[in-house]
Amino acid sequence: MQMYNGMTNRQRAQVLVEALPYIQKYNGKIVVVKYGGNAMINEELKHDVMRDMVLMSLIGVKMVLVHGGGPEISSMLKRVGKETEFIDGLRVTDEETSEIVQMVLAGKINKSLVAKLDNLGGRAMGICGMDGGLIKAQMIDPKLGYVGKINSVNPQPILDLLEKGYIPVVSSIAAGIDQTMNYNINADFAAEKLAIALHAKKFILLTDVKGLMRDFSDEDSLIREVKVSQVPGLMKEGVISGGMIPKVQCCVEAIRQGVHTVNIQDGRIPHSILIEILSNEGIGTVFY
Numbered sequence: 001m002q003m004y005n006g007m008t009n010r011q012r013a014q015v016l017v018e019a020l021p022y023i024q025k026y027n028g029k030i031v032v033v034k035y036g037g038n039a040m041i042n043e044e045l046k047h048d049v050m051r052d053m054v055l056m057s058l059i060g061v062k063m064v065l066v067h068g069g070g071p072e073i074s075s076m077l078k079r080v081g082k083e084t085e086f087i088d089g090l091r092v093t094d095e096e097t098s099e100i101v102q103m104v105l106a107g108k109i110n111k112s113l114v115a116k117l118d119n120l121g122g123r124a125m126g127i128c129g130m131d132g133g134l135i136k137a138q139m140i141d142p143k144l145g146y147v148g149k150i151n152s153v154n155p156q157p158i159l160d161l162l163e164k165g166y167i168p169v170v171s172s173i174a175a176g177i178d179q180t181m182n183y184n185i186n187a188d189f190a191a192e193k194l195a196i197a198l199h200a201k202k203f204i205l206l207t208d209v210k211g212l213m214r215d216f217s218d219e220d221s222l223i224r225e226v227k228v229s230q231v232p233g234l235m236k237e238g239v240i241s242g243g244m245i246p247k248v249q250c251c252v253e254a255i256r257q258g259v260h261t262v263n264i265q266d267g268r269i270p271h272s273i274l275i276e277i278l279s280n281e282g283i284g285t286v287f288y
Helices: 009-026 043-058 070-079 095-119 156-163 187-197 228-237 244-256 272-278
Strands: 030-035 062-067 124-129 135-139 148-153 167-176 182-184 202-207 261-266 285-287
Touching (some): 009 272, 030 043, 030 187, 043 062, 043 167, 043 272, 062 156, 062 187, 095 124, 095 167, 095 182, 124 135, 135 187, 148 167, 148 187, 156 167, 167 187, 187 244, 202 244, 244 261, 244 285
Parallel strands (some): 030 062, 030 202, 062 167, 124 167, 135 167, 202 261
Antiparallel strands (some): 135 148, 167 182
8 A cells, every 4th residue: 555654545635635625615715824923934834834825826726925024123123233122012113224124024035935935836926015005004103103004905916916826925014105104014914904905715814822822821722713702702801912912903803894714823833824724624713
């Protein structure tokens, strides 16, 4: 009996057959993936995420990758001798910092992801919020400097790329509505607004946790499904707290604005995108 990676040919065929209804479900549909956390730093995990994106694209799913790059920005600022300051989890961004953020996000990170996708057989195109009027923003608070709140999203540049078979790779920098300055945007919020504007079938947030946990000290306390109507109660109980609050707010807003399902899932698990989309098992916490 022929074996491959511990599976017989019959078992491998069964896995592919079981994926068929999910391939049919998502074929031609848009899936937005917010890419961040350890999956951006660990090269093996990065490779797995890119392979998942390419595979999904090749079977007809319209994949959109939105990325941040906080650690690399902090590293570059340190190299040039610039202090990093945060207020309420947002990076204080003066004009010099804004230029560095743009260089790291739209330059270094974005183009390296595009190259990786292309090398794996995909067709990727890098784009940032300033391109084609994709994302426009206004200043949140003068104390934060050039940190923006999204004012509008024009999905047409992304739709054009998807129509031509590309995987758009989007960095979270926006043009100012006054057209005089660009703004650093929280990548979770950028991905959420894009998912809404694109009428995405699914929106996935890759994180460094298993999902929404009832008790973070208990690995078995993962909450697998959450209705948006349950969120206020979970916040009141303290189940949703700290850095999970803005992520859950993104999920709730996306669902309310028409995205079919939203997932918070562990990007540290190899091929977590494939597991979530193409299997009955699923992964992480699904909001609906």
